[in-house]
Each structure stands twice: as C-alpha cells, then as structure tokens.
Amino acid sequence: MSKMGDIFVIVEHRKGEIRSITFEMLYKAGEICKALNHKLTAVLLAGKGQPFASDISKWADTVLVFEDDRFMDFDSDTYKEVINRLILQQSPFITLIGHTSWGMDLAPALSVRAGYPVATDCVDIIVEGGRPKAIRQTYGGKAFSRVSFRESPGYLITVRPGAFIPPDGAADRQANVVMMDIPSDLGPAKRDFVEFVDTAAGEVDISQAEFLVSIGRGVGEKENIDAIKDLADKMGGTLSCSRPIVDMNWLPKYHQVGTSGKSVRPKIYLALGISGAFQHVAGISGAQTVIAVNKDKKAPIFRVADYGVVDDLFSIADALKEKIKG
Amino acid sequence: MNIVVCIKRVPMTQEVDLEIDADGRGVNREPLAYVINDWDNYAVEEAVLLKEELGGDVTAITIGGEEDEEILRRAMAMGADRSIRIDPGDRVMDSYVVSRVLAEVIKGIEYDLVLTGVQADDDNCGLVGIMLAEHLGLAHAAVVTGFTADGNQATIKIELEGGINEVSKIRLPSLLSIQTGINEPRYVSVIGIKKAKKKDLEVIELGDLPLSDEDLSPRTIIEEVYLPPETEGAQIIEGDPSKVADEIIRILTEKGVNV
Ligand SMILES: Cc1cc2nc3c(=O)[nH]c(=O)nc-3n(C[C@H](O)[C@H](O)[C@H](O)COP(=O)(O)OP(=O)(O)OC[C@H]3O[C@@H](n4cnc5c(N)ncnc54)[C@H](O)[C@@H]3O)c2cc1C
Numbered sequence: 001m002s003k004m005g006d007i008f009v010i011v012e013h014r015k016g017e018i019r020s021i022t023f024e025m026l027y028k029a030g031e032i033c034k035a036l037n038h039k040l041t042a043v044l045l046a047g048k049g050q051p052f053a054s055d056i057s058k059w060a061d062t063v064l065v066f067e068d069d070r071f072m073d074f075d076s077d078t079y080k081e082v083i084n085r086l087i088l089q090q091s092p093f094i095t096l097i098g099h100t101s102w103g104m105d106l107a108p109a110l111s112v113r114a115g116y117p118v119a120t121d122c123v124d125i126i127v128e129g130g131r132p133k134a135i136r137q138t139y140g141g142k143a144f145s146r147v148s149f150r151e152s153p154g155y156l157i158t159v160r161p162g163a164f165i166p167p168d169g170a171a172d173r174q175a176n177v178v179m180m181d182i183p184s185d186l187g188p189a190k191r192d193f194v195e196f197v198d199t200a201a202g203e204v205d206i207s208q209a210e211f212l213v214s215i216g217r218g219v220g221e222k223e224n225i226d227a228i229k230d231l232a233d234k235m236g237g238t239l240s241c242s243r244p245i246v247d248m249n250w251l252p253k254y255h256q257v258g259t260s261g262k263s264v265r266p267k268i269y270l271a272l273g274i275s276g277a278f279q280h281v282a283g284i285s286g287a288q289t290v291i292a293v294n295k296d297k298k299a300p301i302f303r304v305a306d307y308g309v310v311d312d313l314f315s316i317a318d319a320l321k322e323k324i325k326g
Numbered sequence: 327m328n329i330v331v332c333i334k335r336v337p338m339t340q341e342v343d344l345e346i347d348a349d350g351r352g353v354n355r356e357p358l359a360y361v362i363n364d365w366d367n368y369a370v371e372e373a374v375l376l377k378e379e380l381g382g383d384v385t386a387i388t389i390g391g392e393e394d395e396e397i398l399r400r401a402m403a404m405g406a407d408r409s410i411r412i413d414p415g416d417r418v419m420d421s422y423v424v425s426r427v428l429a430e431v432i433k434g435i436e437y438d439l440v441l442t443g444v445q446a447d448d449d450n451c452g453l454v455g456i457m458l459a460e461h462l463g464l465a466h467a468a469v470v471t472g473f474t475a476d477g478n479q480a481t482i483k484i485e486l487e488g489g490i491n492e493v494s495k496i497r498l499p500s501l502l503s504i505q506t507g508i509n510e511p512r513y514v515s516v517i518g519i520k521k522a523k524k525k526d527l528e529v530i531e532l533g534d535l536p537l538s539d540e541d542l543s544p545r546t547i548i549e550e551v552y553l554p555p556e557t558e559g560a561q562i563i564e565g566d567p568s569k570v571a572d573e574i575i576r577i578l579t580e581k582g583v584n585v
Pocket of ligand 1: 215262274275295
C-alpha cells in the first residue's frame with residue numbers, strides 16, 4: 001500500500017515568494033514519480049489570497065492548499081500540526097522538505113510526531129525494492145553515506161538546496177488544486193512571528209564584485225587578515241570570507257559568502273583556506289572561475305573549484321604579492 | 327533560568343585523510359583528534375551567559391564514553407554547574423534514539439530552556455535538537471542567533487537564508503538549536519578543565535533508564551560510507567609558490583581580471 005502512496009513536496013515560501021528549493025524538490029519528486037508511477041502532490045500552507053497555487057500547478061498532479069492567515073509566515077508548531085494530520089491520513093510514500101532553516105525546524109519534529117523516519121540534507125534519493133534510500137554527505141563533505149530506513153508507512157527526506165536544479169521544461173504537469181479544510185482544533189501557536197531583519201547589508205556589496213579574494217578559517221588568526229586584505233587591494237580584488245570569520249567577529253557580516261550570507265557571481269573567486277562546506281559553495285555557484293588554495297588535498301572545495309593549489313595559503317599570497325609588485 | 331545544554335564530542339577532520347572502516351559503514355576514528363562540536367560550544371556559552379544574567383543553573387549532558395567527559399569538564403570550566411554523561415555501552419544509535427534517550431534524562435530535570443547546537447560537525451544531520459523538543463513537547467526553533475528572555479517568553483532571532491533573520495516570540499520552556507556566531511565563546515584553560523574534574527559529574531548507564539527496545543531502535547541505518555571519487559574536480563596547479571602565482575595571474579588575465 002505504501003508503495004503506491006504519493007510523493008509529497010512541502011512548499012516553502014517567504015515574503016510572498018516561492019523559494020527555489022520548492023521547484024528543486026518538485027523536479028526531483030517528478031523524476032521519481034515518472035520512474036515509479038507515483039503521483040506528485042504539492043502541499044501548500046499559505047495566507048489568505050497568497051496566489052502560490054498557480055505558480056506550482058504545472059509542477060504537480062495535485063496541489064493541496066491550506067489557506068489561513070496563521071500560515072502566512074512559517075511557524076513550525078502550526079505547520080507541523082497540519083502536515084502531521086495530512087500525512088497520517090494519506091500515508092504519502094515519501095515527503096520532501098527543504099534542508100533550509102525552515103525545514104530544519106519542521107522535519108525532525110514532524111518525524112517524531114508522525115513516527116516516520118527521516119534523513120536530512122540529502123543530495124540524492126534512490127528507490128530500491130519499494131523503499132527509498134538517501135545519499136548524504138558527512139564530515140563537511142569529506143565523506144558520503146547511503147542511508148536506508150526502518151520499514152514505515154512513509155518516509156521523510158530533507159533535500160539540500162542546489163542538489164537538483166530543474167532543467168527548462170521540467171514543469172510538465174497539470175495540477176488539480178484542492179482547497180483543504182483547516183483543522184478546527186489547532187492549538188494556540190507557541191511562537192509568534194514579529195518581523196524579518198536583514199543582517200547582510202553593509203559598506204561593501206560583495207555580490208557585485210568581479211574578483212573576490214575570499215578567506216576561511218585556514219587564515220588562522222585575526223592578525224593574518226591584514227596581509228590578505230593587502231593582497232586583495234594590490235590585486236584590485238574585494239575581500240570576502242566564509243562564515244567562521246564572521247562568527248569570530250574578524251570581519252563584518254556583509255563579507256560573508258554562502259547560504260546565510262551572500263550569493264556572489266564574480267569572474268574569479270579565489271578561495272584561501274576554505275574547506276568547501278555546502279553552505280559556503282552554494283553561494284559561489286554563480287562564479288565563473290573558482291581557484292582554491294588549501295593545504296588539504298582532500299578538502300571538498302577542490303571538487304567544485306576549476307583550479308586547485310595544494311599549499312599553504314600564505315606562501316601563495318606572498319608569492320602573488322611579489323609578482324604584482326614586480 | 328535553569329538551562330540544559332546537550333553537547334557532543336566530535337573528531338576534527340580538516341587536513342586529515344579519512345579512511346573507511348573495515349565494515350564500510352563509518353570512518354576510522356582512531357587516528358583523529360577530538361573537540362567539542364563547534365555549534366555546541368556556542369550553546370554552552372549562551373547557557374552560561376544567560377545564567378550569569380538571570381541566575382539559575384546550567385546542566386551539560388552528553389551521551390558517550392569516559393573519554394567524552396572531557397567536554398563536560400570543559401563545559402563546567404566555562405560555567406556549567408553540573409553535568410551528566412549517559413553511557414550508551416555498545417548501543418548503535420541514530421539521531422532518533424539519541425534524542426529519545428536525552429529526553430528520558432531531561433524529563434527528570436527542572437528547566438526553562440534546553441539548548442543544543444544546530445548540527446554536529448561529524449554526521450551533519452541537524453536532527454537531535456528539534457527531535458528532542460518534540461519528545462519533550464516543547465516549543466522549538468532551529469538555527470537561533472539571538473535570545474532575550476522576557477518573563478515566561480523570549481524574543482529570539484532565527485537565522486534564515488541570505489542574511490535574513492526572523493524575529494519571533496517563543497513561549498518558555500522551549501528548545502532552541504543554537505547557531506555559531508550567537509556569542510563569543512570564552513577561552514578555557516587546560517588548568518580550568520582539570521580543576522572542573524572535581525565538580526559534579528554524574529554518570530547514568532543506558533540500561534538504568536526505563537526505555538523499551540522500540541525506544542532504542544534506530545529509524546535509519548547507515549548502509550555504506552564512502553569517499554568521493556578522486557578523479558572529479560579541480561585541475562591542480564603544480565609547482566613552487568612562484569610558479570603557482572604566475573599561473574594564477576595568467577588565469578586572472580585570461581578571464582578578464584586585470585591585476
Ligand atoms: C544553517 C547553516 C548556515 C551556514 N551558512 C554558512 C554560510 O553562509 N557561509 C559559510 O561559509 N558557512 C556557512 N555555514 C557553516 C559551514 O557549514 C562550515 O562550517 C563553514 O563554511 C566552514 O568554514 P571554513 O571553510 O572557513 O572553515 P573550515 O571548514 O574549518 O576549513 C578551513 C580550511 O582551511 C584549510 N587550511 C588551514 N590552514 C591552512 C593554510 N595555512 N593554508 C591553506 N589552507 C589551510 C583547512 O585544510 C580547511 O580545509 C553554515 C552552517 C549552517 C549549519
């Protein structure tokens with residue numbers, strides 16, 4: 001029975017827009033549906049009059065819409081309650097949720113509540129013998145693992161943003177949009193949304209830079225940053241960084257590249273001492289050429305870079321300075 | 327404000343060649359050095375800061391062997407009042423089981439707030455915290471970068487994507503998974519950690535907890551762990567720094583960046 005259950009995709013939206021992870025999940029779910037003859041259902045919780053259903057109607061066979069002003073902004077408590085009931089009623093074979101801040105708050109709780117096992121941050125999904133298996137990365141991308149689940153009426157998988165980029169023409173379905181009843185006995189929310197604040201704006205807009213010299217934790221000490229800043233200035237580049245540099249207050253937030261910082265699209269991204277965690281490299285997918293310098297030849301950054309240098313970043317920085325001077 | 331903070335000791339894997347275990351289901355952890363998980367370090371600091379501001383006490387908990395007591399002593403050196411190690415014996419646990427076991431122990435503690443890190447640096451799952459919240463029936467938020475208590479509720483900052491934060495109010499007691507950068511974890515000296523040895527560290531055997539086989543049965547199974555293929559990826563620029571620098575400048579020029 002579970003074998004023929006639908007594949008559910010939980011629609012993620014923010015500030016009145018569907019987030020791209022939603023289409024990435026719909027695309028991947030669509031591929032699985034085609035191969036295995038499942039139906040694709042998008043589950044949408046939204047505020048009254050938010051016109052999302054039409055945006056996704058070409059991506060699913062059914063869109064189940066729960067429309068209520070309490071669903072305007074994500075709230076894990078209310079969302080969890082509504083989705084849990086739906087899942088227990090309909091036993092979807094696989095439910096996809098984004099591995100985003102939103103999904104990281106929803107999926108683990110939903111898994112416990114519904115009794116459905118979950119695998120997070122998956123970069124691929126395989127179905128074998130009527131059961132899904134998830135491919136995910138561990139140790140910051142240095143190793144991969146294949147995870148299977150204990151038998152269950154259904155399974156939850158959270159999907160890494162950027163793992164499944166839909167090609168043109170991927171939206172080839174025509175959905176039946178179904179307005180769902182809102183459960184009348186939803187408890188009071190334990191969390192109230194207040195506002196959004198932008199923390200990434202600042203003096204320098206790294207997203208506009210043509211050439212970024214970017215530093216990671218490999219820079220070692222705060223004092224070492226000056227030398228790299230000097231290099232960036234001499235080369236006419238703009239300084240950017242990975243998250244730990246901002247966490248340690250070594251540089252202001254507006255320098256940060258990655259999912260929780262900025263997406264950049266320079267001609268050249270020179271990464272110095274950055275390991276290449278997905279949250280970082282998600283921010284450089286728009287870079288034309290990536291050159292990475294790292295002491296560790298197994299650093300995951302070398303799998304996404306165009307050019308790699310296995311060496312100490314300071315020797316390379318010094319050598320570059322010499323050349324520019326001369 | 328009484329706070330429970332759940333922490334984990336993880337291997338450092340930067341600049342190491344990982345080896346796959348003989349059974350192909352994990353990495354060989356023997357040659358690796360261990361530290362407190364980075365996210366958990368921020369969670370401990372946050373707990374201690376809140377205690378210093380508002381009073382109350384802080385309990386640090388880990389599931390692990392004797393060698394993992396090091397991070398509990400470290401948490402106490404930072405300011406935690408007591409700590410608990412739950413000894414798993416040779417039980418294989420997934421995030422579900424870990425959260426279930428933690429819930430069982432935390433149920434017996436008086437708390438207003440439970441903190442965990444967003445994720446652990448080894449398995450990168452990001453599950454235990456929010457699963458634990460659900461077992462305990464608590465309000466929860468993931469990826470938290472700010473906390474201000476306000477009576478029986480708190481104003482929190484939740485980090486979303488693209489530099490956007492969400493400000494929300496949350497009822498206490500609640501569980502928050504703490505994101506790096508929320509504070510500046512204090513420095514602890516080796517002497518401080520050694521001294522903390524004498525402080526209150528309780529050990530609980532898994533077998534002494536009223537948990538059923540079902541509670542302790544993993545929901546997910548790691549079938550295989552493998553290293554990525556060596557062949558894919560960057561074209562490596564060989565040579566001494568001077569030669570490498572020439573090549574980098576050549577690439578820059580070729581791509582239209584003038585230096
Ligand atoms: C919800 C969430 C959001 C996140 N958002 C972001 C984000 O927006 N941006 C981001 O960057 N991260 C983000 N992260 C963190 C991310 O997971 C990684 O922890 C982080 O990117 C690691 O930064 P790093 O590569 O600088 O440090 P590390 O992973 O510690 O890597 C340092 C690297 O430097 C190398 N190195 C050390 N010394 C030298 C030397 N002398 N010369 C050359 N190489 C050297 C090492 O081999 C290593 O590879 C986020 C995490 C979470 C959970």
